[in-house]
Amino acid sequence: MKDLVVVLALVLVAALGSARGEPRRVWDQAPPGSRPHSVTITEFGAVGDGKTINTVPFQNAVFYVRSFADKGGAQLYVPKGRWLTGSFNLTSHLTLYLEKGAVIIGAKESSRWPIVEPLPSYGQGQDLPGPRHQSLINGYNLTDVIITGNNGIIDGQGSVWWEWLLSHELNHSRPHLVEFLYSEEIVISNLTFLNSPAWSIHPVYSSNVKVHNVTIETLLDAPLTDGIVPDSCSNVFIEDCTISVSHEAISLKSGWDKYGIGFGRPTSDIHIRSVDLLSSSGAALAFGSEMSGGISNIHVDHLRIHESYKAISFKTSRGRGGYIEEVVISNVQMHDVYIGIEFTGNSSSHPDSTFDPSELPVISQITMKNMVGTNISVAGVLSGIDTAPFTAICLSNLNFSMVDSVLSSYWSCSNVSGYSELVFPEPCAELRDPSSSASICFSLSSYSAVAIA
Ligand SMILES: *[C@@H]1O[C@H](CO)[C@@H](O)[C@H](O)[C@H]1NC(C)=O
Ligand SMILES: *[C@@H]1O[C@H](CO)[C@@H](O)[C@H](O)[C@H]1NC(C)=O
Ligand SMILES: *[C@@H]1O[C@H](CO)[C@@H](O)[C@H](O)[C@H]1NC(C)=O
Ligand SMILES: *[C@@H]1O[C@H](CO)[C@@H](O)[C@H](O)[C@H]1NC(C)=O
Ligand SMILES: *[C@@H]1O[C@H](CO)[C@@H](O)[C@H](O)[C@H]1NC(C)=O
Ligand SMILES: *[C@@H]1O[C@H](CO)[C@@H](O)[C@H](O)[C@H]1NC(C)=O
Ligand SMILES: *[C@@H]1O[C@H](CO)[C@@H](O)[C@H](O)[C@H]1NC(C)=O
Ligand SMILES: *[C@@H]1O[C@H](CO)[C@@H](O)[C@H](O)[C@H]1NC(C)=O
Ligand SMILES: *[C@@H]1O[C@H](CO)[C@@H](O)[C@H](O)[C@H]1NC(C)=O
Secondary structure: OHHHHHHHHHHHHHHHHHOOOOOOOHHHOOOOOOOOEEEEHHHHOOOOEOOOOOHHHHHHHHHHHHHHHHHOOEEEEEOOEEEEEOOEEOOOOEEEEEOOOEEEEEOOOHHHOOEEOOOOOOOOOOOOOOOEEOOOEEEEOOEEEEEEEOOEEEEOOOHHHHHHHHOOOOOOEOOOOEEEEOOEEEEEEOEEEEOOOOEEEEEEOOEEEEEEOOEEEOOOOOOOOEEEOOEOOEEEEEEEEEEEEOOOOEEEEOOOHHHHHHHOOOEEEEEEEEEEEEEOOOEEEEEOOOOOOOEEEEEEEEEEEEEEEEEEEEEOEOOOOOEEEEEEEEEEEEEEEEEEEEEEOEOOOOOOOOOOOOOOOEEEEEEEEEEEEEEEEEEEEEEOEOOEOEEEEEEEEEEEEEOOOOHHHOEEEEOEEEEEEEEEOOOOHHHHOOOOOHHHOOOHHHOOOOOOO
16 A cells, blocks of 8 residues: 555645636546546456456445545556456546556356346346346446546457357346446546447436547347447437447437336437447447437437448337437448438337337437448338328438449338438438428537537
8 A cells, every 4th residue: 555655645746736726527637647546456456367356356446436536536547457357336536547458357257247126217127027237337326437548448258148148048138348327427438348248338317428439349240239328318429439249339228118208318419420330230320229218419420330231220119109309410421231221110129018009209300411322232211100100301412322223122111201302312202202391401500519618
């Protein structure tokens, strides 16, 4: 602990100089080194040999950092090494910093990932009914947390979980890599996330979350691995990320059927910019299918999507309730994509058989503009719900170069309506509604920018 005292003394001097002034957004601070205090995981007995289990050192380090909460918080420094651990919790006013060459590795034993309650907006786990495994790194009811580094790695060793899922040996739903519940002022940046058992970054019931400059990868034949999943969250900013996963690369959600309707917390004010996405068997950018709390005011621009099954997908079903509205997606490049644009009202999974089919979702005011695609097999498949058609879909300035010239495979539409201009190949009649005009195109002027300085 002698080193610790020296470090504390040094950073205290630095802190005195910066403690005054306006409160700042957590992401305006300049980590690393911006916390007035720092501790290193080895001071808590951790061993970075890739074999020793370090769950208790991580728990103890986080517990110790709690004592700095009212003193500007502290950094937990993880040096070069392979730090095997089970699931652990974070605390407020913490920076978890992974040095270059530092790898936090999830233990392969399922018992090291405790069982926790299902999310109230889902009513049960994603893979199985009942409770679920806790994620590797967890935040609950926190504020001001930064997970960053000099390109350190967080590796979930997901393959054991994928095998259990496929062989029906799972007893509870798979864990994610990083999950925050009921938290705010969260930054995740400058790191690589590998092989999550399920999803990589899952903020839930949270606000003011920024994910910047992260790389996320899982094996492309893994079952149902997602990248970043903002779920019943507001003010989320995702920028400069590269994501390559089997299922959805970025997926916006807000709860499942009656559980999501009852919980009633929407996903809104989301800004996604300059991301490079690949989804081998799902959609690179997905909305839903769990959207029962509503999804609105979503701004996506400068998207690059390649080698993906579907590029952009809106998914819902009868029984979901909720809405997806006020979405603008612009400046998209697609290469080697099977389906460019999908809308489906028949994404049929339900948490239980008692769902109420009269709870109809609303999908409206979706604008997609300035998109270029090459080697696209199917331009668009848009199928709404016949008693609740999807409306005010606007396509503007799209040019897809198709794999072959079978005209009939370009677009198929039912129970949707909208407007299109400068779209090639020419879309279906439902999107050329003569009674509608460019005025239905949801415009950015009504978009209240995410509060980013
Ligand atoms: C991420 O890295 C960039 C470039 O080194 C740096 O400017 C930025 O402050 C880092 N972000 C965090 C949260 O550490
Ligand atoms: C981690 O947080 C969860 C949720 O708040 C809690 O149930 C669990 O007891 C915590 N675990 C530890 C080791 O503190
Ligand atoms: C959440 O945190 C606040 C402030 O830190 C505290 O007052 C409250 O009791 C916490 N709630 C829960 C459910 O832990
Ligand atoms: C992204 O993070 C890496 C380290 O992981 C850093 O070297 C690079 O400068 C960062 N880039 C930006 C734009 O922040
Ligand atoms: C599921 O439970 C059985 C019986 O307790 C146990 O043998 C098995 O290891 C568990 N599977 C997983 C993946 O935890
Ligand atoms: C076109 O994209 C498909 C994937 O949709 C890919 O398999 C194929 O190799 C690509 N063809 C060319 C010529 O790039
Ligand atoms: C919905 O999809 C299922 C298969 O997933 C199919 O059997 C059913 O006919 C579809 N229903 C409608 C209305 O398209
Ligand atoms: C919905 O689509 C189906 C299949 O294309 C069609 O038969 C039906 O008339 C449509 N319903 C409405 C209300 O447009
Ligand atoms: C679409 O883009 C191709 C090049 O990829 C170009 O040759 C073609 O003229 C464009 N079509 C329209 C209608 O802009």
